[in-house]
Amino acid sequence: MSDTESNSSNRQTGIATALQHPQPFEESTIFDEYREIMTRSHEQQRQIYSEFKAFTDDVASWVKAASQFDNFRSRKRIKTRLEWIKAKHGEIEGVRREVVTCVEAVRAALSMLGGITRSLKGFSGIVKDEFDGGNDSDLQEPRSVDCAGPNQACAK
Incomplete structure (x- = not known):
């Protein structure tokens, strides 16, 4: 007999044996396997939920920190702008004083020349x-x- 013929006959006897001797149906084993599978599934769900909750907590912290950082930057920007405005106001006030001084000098010169x-x-x-x-x-x-x-x- 060739190898293919012997393999085929062995398969047929194995299948016949499996068909002749079915394993007994045990309800408790099936329920135990179901409980074990459901327990693992619930544990995986709890782990995924805890990871998700940690992630959302991190995102909430990031949002709060980003908001505070933006507020800080806005206050700093406004402070810088106010300082610039005050500096420009000082410069303009200096120019105004110079103009007033010049006008007073011109008035004094004109009054010396003959009066206004x-x-x-x-x-x-x-x-x-x-x-x-x-x-x-x-x-x-x-x-x-x-x-x-x-x-x-x-x-x-």
């Missing part, structure tokens, strides 16, 4: 100056200058 009948108010408006002839050889009689605007001719 009307004080300067701002940088626009009608300026009326009257000069005395006095000892100046150029100015022999008092004269007034009226200018209505920058594009209009002045009357002497």
Whole structure:
């Protein structure tokens, strides 16, 4: 007999033996296996749930920390901007003081030259100056200058 024929006959006898002698049906074994499988399944579910809960706790902590960090950065940014604004305000105030000093110097110079009948108010408006002839050889009689605007001719 060849190897294939002997293997085939052995299989047939094994199958026949298994069919002739079925294993007895034990209900308690099946329930025990079911309980064991369900216990392992519940343990895996508890482990997955605990990992998930730890993950969500970590995410919640991260969100809280990120929110606090953003608030800190916002406060720092606002503080920096306020410092910049205060510095610019100081610079502008310095320029304003210089302009006021210059205007006062111009007023003093004009008053020394012959007096101003009307004080300067701002940088626009009608300026009326009257000069005395006095000892100046150029100015022999008092004269007034009226200018209505920058594009209009002045009357002497």
